[in-house]
Amino acid sequence: MARPNDEVEALLREYADLIAITGKGAFKQRAYERAARAIGGHPADVATLDSKSLREIPGVGSSIADKVEEYLRTGRVAAVEETRASIPPGVRALLDVPTLGPKKAMTLYRELGVSSVDELAAALREDRLAELKGFGPKARENIEHGLAVLRQSGGRIGLDTALGVAEETVARLGEAAGCVRCAYAGSVRRMKETIGDIDVLAAADDPEPVMAAFCALPLVAEVVLRGRKKTTVRTVDGLQMDLRVLAEDSWGAGMIYFTGSKAHNIRIREIAVRKKLKLSEYGLFDAKTGRKRAARTEEEVYRRLGLPWIPPTLREDRGEVAAAQRDALPRLVTVDDLRGDLHSHTDLTDGIAPLTEMVAAAARRGYHYYAVTDHAPELRMQRMTLDKARAQREQLRQLAGEHGRLKLLHGTELNIDPEGNVDWPAEVLAEFELCVASIHSHFELDRDAQTRRLIRACENPHVNIIGHPTTRKFGRRNGIDADLDAVFAACARTGTALEINSHPNRLDLNDEHILRAREHGVRFSIDSDAHAPTHLGHVRFGVAQAQRGWLGPDDVINTWPLTRLRRFLRKTGAR
DNA sequence: GCCGTTTTCGGCCCGACTGTTTTCAGTCG
Numbered sequence: 001m002a003r004p005n006d007e008v009e010a011l012l013r014e015y016a017d018l019i020a021i022t023g024k025g026a027f028k029q030r031a032y033e034r035a036a037r038a039i040g041g042h043p044a045d046v047a048t049l050d051s052k053s054l055r056e057i058p059g060v061g062s063s064i065a066d067k068v069e070e071y072l073r074t075g076r077v078a079a080v081e082e083t084r085a086s087i088p089p090g091v092r093a094l095l096d097v098p099t100l101g102p103k104k105a106m107t108l109y110r111e112l113g114v115s116s117v118d119e120l121a122a123a124l125r126e127d128r129l130a131e132l133k134g135f136g137p138k139a140r141e142n143i144e145h146g147l148a149v150l151r152q153s154g155g156r157i158g159l160d161t162a163l164g165v166a167e168e169t170v171a172r173l174g175e176a177a178g179c180v181r182c183a184y185a186g187s188v189r190r191m192k193e194t195i196g197d198i199d200v201l202a203a204a205d206d207p208e209p210v211m212a213a214f215c216a217l218p219l220v221a222e223v224v225l226r227g228r229k230k231t232t233v234r235t236v237d238g239l240q241m242d243l244r245v246l247a248e249d250s251w252g253a254g255m256i257y258f259t260g261s262k263a264h265n266i267r268i269r270e271i272a273v274r275k276k277l278k279l280s281e282y283g284l285f286d287a288k289t290g291r292k293r294a295a296r297t298e299e300e301v302y303r304r305l306g307l308p309w310i311p312p313t314l315r316e317d318r319g320e321v322a323a324a325q326r327d328a329l330p331r332l333v334t335v336d337d338l339r340g341d342l343h344s345h346t347d348l349t350d351g352i353a354p355l356t357e358m359v360a361a362a363a364r365r366g367y368h369y370y371a372v373t374d375h376a377p378e379l380r381m382q383r384m385t386l387d388k389a390r391a392q393r394e395q396l397r398q399l400a401g402e403h404g405r406l407k408l409l410h411g412t413e414l415n416i417d418p419e420g421n422v423d424w425p426a427e428v429l430a431e432f433e434l435c436v437a438s439i440h441s442h443f444e445l446d447r448d449a450q451t452r453r454l455i456r457a458c459e460n461p462h463v464n465i466i467g468h469p470t471t472r473k474f475g476r477r478n479g480i481d482a483d484l485d486a487v488f489a490a491c492a493r494t495g496t497a498l499e500i501n502s503h504p505n506r507l508d509l510n511d512e513h514i515l516r517a518r519e520h521g522v523r524f525s526i527d528s529d530a531h532a533p534t535h536l537g538h539v540r541f542g543v544a545q546a547q548r549g550w551l552g553p554d555d556v557i558n559t560w561p562l563t564r565l566r567r568f569l570r571k572t573g574a575r
Numbered sequence: 576g577c578c579g580t581t582t583t584c585g586g587c588c589c590g591a592c593t594g595t596t597t598t599c600a601g602t603c604g
Contacts, residue, residue, distance in 0.1 A: 027587060031576035061577050099593095101602050134601080138594055350588085350604095381588045381604065440604060441591075 041532025514549025
């Protein structure tokens with residue numbers, strides 16, 4: 001299913017959590033977390049590494065390497081199994097509730113026997129937390145709010161996870177006997193930021209072997225229902241997945257129908273009705289005679305409706321059908337349009353890979369330019385200093401020219417303080433080729449304060465990009481409360497770009513914000529915010545959100561040639 | 576548990592915020 005590195009990362013993270021909950025040493029816990037991150041972000045497949053190379057991964061010593069090897073060999077690790085036996089899995093799930101950490105989770109389990117999020121909600125309702133030490137009224141209120149945030153994302157999973165499952169399933173079913181075509185549809189194909197369930201389509205004359213292959217997939221935990229045309233399963237992640245099998249000659253109509261969105265489908269069916277046609281998942285038919293007019297491909301069905309093909313990321317009934325009728329669909333930005341990445345980290349701060357590895361990974365992507373933007377000193381835990389930043393700049397200079405056309409830019413990710421000020425005085429900021437500025441704390445300030453703060457950051461002549469502008473994280477916190485339209489206007493006025501942060505847990509700005517910001521004439525930067533070489537590929541998620549926000553290449557500064565980008569970074573020609 | 580221009584022991588990312596335990600533990604980034 002997942003790549004072995006991801007499985008190992010998940011296992012080590014789980015073990016780290018269990019160590020924290022059982023109170024077996026903060027340093028041991030951190031060692032496991034560090035190793036988990038290092039392996040998750042390691043470019044080589046751990047399953048192919050020999051013992052020596054495994055131990056060369058920073059943070060992986062002999063104890064952890066042994067466990068990794070045990071896992072790769074047997075699929076389990078005795079030490080982890082033992083700890084699991086003493087702590088029910090639901091206790092670990094309590095850590096997903098914001099404001100609940102390992103200590104409080106353990107107290108809840110030990111004192112009240114709470115061993116799941118549901119039991120926590122029940123205990124809260126029955127006011128059983130009041131008797132516990134360390135759970136005063138405010139703490140209980142915070143937990144209640146935390147549960148609400150968790151519930152909002154509840155049942156939905158990240159686009160990255162869903163895409164992984166969908167792609168894996170399509171690859172496997174494509175090999176099933178008699179399967180002519182296979183593809184995923186639904187919200188995964190529309191690249192929505194979170195996914196409720198996965199829809200997979202297959203074309204086959206005989207559905208039976210495909211259905212059987214589907215039910216036999218290793219990631220299937222339970223077959224919920226099974227019929228001739230449709231089968232529903234639940235995956236090991238608790239995700240619902242539907243497979244529909246149809247005849248090859250209605251493939252296009254089926255793809256349109258199951259890609260949705262529902263609102264988009266209603267819109268195009270209205271057009272069909274006006275043309276005395278009837279559109280279903282089986283095809284586009286003459287309403288009177290029932291004769292099939294189109295069905296084989298999406299293009300053919302749209303064409304018969306008098307429309308050009310509409311990209312799935314636009315199919316949300318946000319005016320795309322009307323635009324298609326006017327032949328005014330935007331030319332959407334694609335991953336191939338990106339000439340560089342303007343927000344990334346190295347192990348000088350909280351990345352896991354050294355500068356040389358990050359740069360090499362950027363070069364492999366064929367970029368024309370690449371900005372290294374490690375954290376600035378105000379984010380204290382990263383221990384950045386001006387000396388370190390300058391040394392990094394020198395190191396970057398020495399790497400210049402080592403990767404063909406790739407131009408390296410030295411930047412930094414500044415911290416926006418509650419007043420909207422950033423690290424370092426202007427003369428120091430001027431040394432950097434670009435500055436990203438982001439909020440990392442004080443998420444609870446009121447709307448006016450947050451708005452002022454962001455606008456002030458935009459007005460700083462050295463701030464080029466506002467990083468992850470709302471700071472939301474799925475399942476962790478909602479974005480800050482700010483008058484975003486005022487912020488968008490300030491960005492347009494000052495020539496400050498807004499980031500579309502591509503990390504699948506962030507996707508910030510989101511599609512609706514992008515649409516609104518675009519109306520203000522804002523420019524965008526689609527960045528990975530990579531903390532490891534493998535993260536550079538996250539831009540596919542950011543690009544998808546940009547498409548959902550109707551952006552073309554011209555709206556996105558990191559599709560521009562370097563000379564044009566540099567002009568923008570000087571912040572003189574705000575439009 | 577990892578690691579080493581502090582090198583096989585003794586450190587380890589640091590500081591702010593918050594609520595409540597009135598002197599600090601827990602959580603977060």
